[in-house]
Amino acid sequence: MSVIPHLSRIAEKIMVRNWLLHFIRAHTLLDQFAFKPTGSTTAVLVHFTRHITRLLEYNQYVRCLMIDFSKAVDTVDHVILLSKLVKFDLPGFVINWICSFFNWSLPAV
Numbered sequence: 001m002s003v004i005p006h007l008s009r010i011a012e013k014i015m016v017r018n019w020l021l022h023f024i025r026a027h028t029l030l031d032q033f034a035f036k037p038t039g040s041t042t043a044v045l046v047h048f049t050r051h052i053t054r055l056l057e058y059n060q061y062v063r064c065l066m067i068d069f070s071k072a073v074d075t076v077d078h079v080i081l082l083s084k085l086v087k088f089d090l091p092g093f094v095i096n097w098i099c100s101f102f103n104w105s106l107p108a109v
Contacts, residue, residue: 012101019094078104 033044055062082104085095098104 008101011097015094015097019090020088023088078102 033040033047052062082095082099085098
């Protein structure tokens, strides 16, 4: 078993807790699972299944059910996201870490 994925997850949690979380408004995390101590893919699936089950208890069917498991970061414009991160006045090493984490190349400045 490789240690690298575990170290990466630990580093991610430290960076989010120490540098990024205080820039995110609390009300934007109400329906999120990623930045909560109990957040996980399993927690999302349990929540989602419970929600659909509740809908089916009061209705005869659910009209449309769409699940998108694609990576959200792949659909985000990297230059726009990077410019927003720069506005947070983060230290350079944090921005460099984020870029390397997502395998982005830094734009020339």
